[in-house]
Amino acid sequence: MSEWRYWLNEQRGTLMGLAIFLLMFAVYIANHPAGLTANVAQTAANKGVLFAFVAMAQTLVVITAGIDLSVGMIFILTNCLASWIVVGEPLPTALGVVAVLAAGMVCGAINGLLVIYGRLQPIVATIATGAVYFGLALLLRPFPGGSVNEDLADALTGRLFGVIPSSLVVLAAAVLLVWLPFRRSRLGRAAYAAGSSEQAAFMSGVPIRRGKFAAYTLAGLLAAMGGLFLTFFTYTGEAAYASGSGYTLWSIAAVVLGGVSLYGGRGSAIGAIFGAFAARTTGDMLFVFDVDPLWQPLLQGVVLMIAVSIGSLALLRVRNRLDWFQ
């Protein structure tokens, strides 16, 4: 097998996520009354980026063979926090941004400690912490409100050179500065190894605990970036329970669409970004087809099912049935 075949094999999940997104986005744009204008792209990007950050966060935890049911709540909590402190002059605003990101990391780190040292099942630990984070959000913002530095918000949700959505640039920066270094670090590899086979990783002397801890903590950071963007996008903070749960569940759908294995050890946050964009497009699609709002949740579910099925088409080619279970 030549080099590029190995590359293709490694990137298969990500490329499948990209293909699904391109397909759905093409259908969306083809039926959009305005077509692909800078405005349409900007709106799609801003909504997609919120999802993308949460999906990246979920990816980090899923790679360790865990699952984070609190990502949506960290996202909401940091939104509420940002609506208090990312305000005023440039310096306080900058400090506010740093504090919001730090708060997200602390939330992620708490999840990590409970799972690694508390030996709790990730699913249970993060249901509990998710409830706590939402409770804190509610205390911060019993009613929707607050504000944000609008100059910063407009700059980051606007367009660069009139065409490129700046939210995409920030997302790309997060990939370059958070995801890629993590993936290529020793801790990142430890996270993958622990997710693939924790026993083999232990036998091989891999720093499993530190790798998992880094994954959970960075997941909190990425969820907080999402929370910041939500604030930039809405100019307010709101402790919306349904929104938090929705983001959590859709983040799991997004990572699967992006080719990340829920069994751990396989997949990339870049795939999850495409998965998130694809998941986001399912909602927009119903808008361009002018579907009765009453039918939207049902049809969105159907579109999601079709999208996930396309991703599992690869299984149809399996000739040795034991491969299904790998």
Added chain:
Amino acid sequence: MTTAEIQATSPLFRMEGVSKRYGGVRALENAKLDVEAGQIHAILGENGAGKSTLIKIMAGVVAADEGRMLLDGQDITFRSPAAASAAGIACVFQELSLIPDLSVADNIAIANPPRRFGLIDRRAQRAIAEEALARAGAEDIHPRAAVKDLPLSRRQMVEIAKALASKPRILILDEATSALTAGDVAKVFAVLKRLRSEGLALLYISHRMHEIAELADTCTVFRNGRNVASFRAGTRSNSEVVEMMIGREYSNVFPPKPPRAVIAKPPRLECRNLGWGDRLRDISLSVAEGEVVGLGGLDGQGQRDLLLALFGVLRGATGSVLIDGVPMTIASPAVARASRSAMALIPEDRKTEGLMLPMTVRENLSFAALDHVSRGGIIDRTAEEQLIDEMVRLLAIKTAGLDIPVGALSGGNQQKVVIAKWLMRKPRIVLLNDPTRGIDVGTKQEMYQLLRRLADAGAAILFYSTDYDELIGCCDRVLVLYDGRIVRELEGRDITEHALIASALNVDDGDRRGTAA
């Protein structure tokens, strides 16, 4: 004596009075071991004799309850496998320590990947991997291949390369050749001899006597957690060594083969022109009732695929299968198991395909036979108990109880549970995929007798083994596969090591021409 003198006379590594208990079970008791540099030290013993515990302690996987270890005359303790690795002890584990989703290169460099600016340097890592693979004689493995896509024998070579990459002073090989083909074994032996001449200390654990005879300088025998004897290699005969291991007389490993009767009935299992992609080509074979037919050849020549195809696991297999002379379409394992064919497949990888490790012995045993002990969908508890008791007795499964997880049993006993699970269905056709890999002499012997008893009771047995001795000792006929085809059929006295190896390599063995490759 001064410190210098102690160091001059003491071995590279010494273990004294080491004991380890798991719950109430004594795995190791007052064990001592001296390991010298520049020597290959063979450790022998049945499964459950304490060998695995011994090397787990040396490799830092578990901590000893009592006793001490000295490296270069200095007391040491390992708190983790990483600490043992840092001290220069590398281990090739029987239960592979490779991470399936990572690439070969990632796995080889896993303990300490090369870094540049804090990030893993993939180019340097690849160079390390290529060098280690070359040192192990496995240049055919691509460093970018995912470990999970490799067959077992290749994974084992990667495991060896990984141990070599850490540049150890003491290299422990635990059943490291159990899945290797004859060609690989020869390469690995050459590597081990070279390492010995470079001054490494090697601990070699194997159940294959001829391997130990070829390699070892010193042998230590363990039985029931104690070391019973240490001696220079070649000073004891094979049967003396085996007696030390099992503590009883060693005779007739293989049960006698009955003379073959001519049966007028159509064969129990027959397949004609079986094909599957380029992995199986035009395979025709038949197994009569009461017959044990072996599948030989190098690893990965289609033997495993053949068994899976017969068992209905592979999709798109062509050709026809006849059971008792009647054509039958075996579309899935469920059909294969059903009463008309009553097939059983004993898999190679008991951990993933044969057992549910966290579940109890009882649950594992009864799963495959639930329909035999239930009426109208309700499980008849008494019938279930009876059947399980019968199997535990028949196979002499050593377990602290039926309600402990299967994962807690020794490898040999796990394999017995897999076999018992299928025997409970009273199969008429038994397919075995290298069932004795990594299990001890005593259990093997029991398994050979069991196979023969099954055959005598009328079952047709198709048996793939990587161990030539087994094929010679157990089988009435042996079919040798090469590149997905049957290239040779050996029968009776013609089944010799020489004939098996020659036809496995698909070369002319002097009296007969092999089919062109």
